[in-house]
Amino acid sequence: MSNKEISTEQAILKAAKNIFIRKGMEGARMQEIADEAGINKALLHYYFRSKDKLFEAIFTDAILKIVPNIMEMMKSDLPLFTKIELFTNNYIDAFTENPFVPGFIMHELSRDPSKIVNMVKNAGINPHPFIDQVKRETESGNIIPVDPYHLIVNMLSMCIFPFVATPILINVLFNKNADSYKEFILQRRKEVPHFIINAIKKK
Amino acid sequence: MSNKEISTEQAILKAAKNIFIRKGMEGARMQEIADEAGINKALLHYYFRSKDKLFEAIFTDAILKIVPNIMEMMKSDLPLFTKIELFTNNYIDAFTENPFVPGFIMHELSRDPSKIVNMVKNAGINPHPFIDQVKRETESGNIIPVDPYHLIVNMLSMCIFPFVATPILINVLFNKNADSYKEFILQRRKEVPHFIINAIKKK
DNA sequence: GTCTATATTGTGATAGAC
DNA sequence: GTCTATCACAATATAGAC
Incomplete structure (x- = not known):
């Protein structure tokens, strides 16, 4: 060769x-x-x-971008709020570098959902350590009670959706100004974890 | 005829x-x-x-489903938390009835974003009354300070994303059990507005 | 208005020279 | 390994009978 x-x-x-x-x-x-x-x-x-x-x-290559190596982190014994911050920052960073990947994956998976089977096997995704941690924090009264499944979906939603809906958001919300939308995406690195933590922390 | x-x-x-x-x-x-x-x-x-x-x-018909007649409501003088609840419930209900619409719109718009221009014109979308209301509530100290643009995107994210990502979520988060995913979607009618309001209300 | 048959074009794939 | 030329078929679109 x-x-x-x-x-x-x-x-x-x-x-x-x-x-x-x-x-x-x-x-x-x-x-x-x-x-x-x-x-x-x-x-x-x-x-x-x-x-x-x-x-x-x-x-296959694109899938690896959407499932980064943060599973180890999610299994670790870091504090919940730290994990939320690392998780969201990791995804937002990955998609900022590859903004078309989320929409691509979403569309292709709805075209042929069977691909997910392989994806899950190869990536070793396991949300249960995180789910259990949320349950423990809820039971010990450290946070406002929250369903861990909804929490995870909310986290993923806020990280992924803006990249799937970029053209809509630029036109409807940002007066077709792509630059202010870029700025907006950068801000989300801080805003999203802040928003999530506010929703579940006791004050 | x-x-x-x-x-x-x-x-x-x-x-x-x-x-x-x-x-x-x-x-x-x-x-x-x-x-x-x-x-x-x-x-x-x-x-x-x-x-x-x-x-x-x-x-064109599908677009009308994603832009329902809640713009009047958003312009009204209802309390902020009431609007958030009506807004999220309205979208979740619309997509529960038309679960394929969100993914369809997202994909087609990324294929040909110019279509949005017409959509916006015809639909008369105007987020500013809501944005102004959020600013007022923030300034008068009634809620935790929040950027209205991020708030809107967060609301849309949590309403729309689960429908775009259905096959992923069923397989990864719900052990391929479509029924428990349906149940999950129904719960979001309550969980999403609750989550959002928790994130911005003072306690 | 509705059909069958056909034209026309686009597109994935291969053959074969270099 | 790389190219040109071509095949084979699929898909949109039209012609024309009824």
Whole structure:
């Protein structure tokens, strides 16, 4: 395997990622990916047998972005509020770097939900340590009683939704000003954990 | 225009809605829509000139579901906490009845964001009365200081995200048990406004 | 208005020269 | 490994009979 090979394969993956993530499996065109990579269609099939295989490579990679290595942290014995802050910051940072990933994942999973089975297996997601911790804090009266499932969904909602709804929010809420929306996203790193902790802490 | 005509057109619209909303513009097939409506492809083009025109009709209709007539309410002089409860309940109810609409809108808008411009014009969305009310309540010290833009996005996030992410949540958080997820969605009618109000009320 | 048949175009995939 | 040319088929759209 020569250097040239590697570099072509990388170019394909990079181009495919750009196109697939913006347009989805069905919206993407092999021609478009080839153009973006500066090669022709035939080479795509030389490196990856089919559109499906190429898509699979991109999709798997994107999944890894949505399931970062914070599971260890969630299992740890850090204080609840610290975990909430680390969790939200981690996701908001990851999506700020890859803003199209959330919408991509959402759409493709609703197209073919069976993919989640593999995702869950490979990622080793386990929300129960966190759920148990929330239950313990509720029972010992350290926080306002809260259903841990709703808490988790609320956390994920506030981290992910703004990236899925970016075009709506820019137009409706920010007068089509993309810059002030960027600023807004940066603020969420602080605002979201602050909001969540306010909702459950006793004062 | 005979009764038969109307009924065929309605059948087409109903079928198209089913297919488009589940599969999106690019995933949907005219053949599939024709089958669902119990007619053939040619009739689709007789009633709606092209796939694009048919899609446009469905999309516009779906938008109206995501922008219900609660704008009047938001402009009213109801107490802030009452508005928050009405707002969240209204959205959660609308999406419970049309669970595929949020994902559909999100995906299509990221495919062609320019559609939002028309949407906003026609719907007359204006968040400023609500924003001003939040500012007033903050300044008079009635609530914990909160940025109104983040508050609105948080509200929308918690109402909409669970419907966009349904397949993920069922598999990862609810052990593939769709029934307990349904139960969970019903609970959110109470949990979401409760959570939001807790986050901003002084105690 | 509704159908069958067909035209037309787009797109994933392959063959084969270099 | 990379290209050009082409195939095979799927999907939108139209023509024309009834």
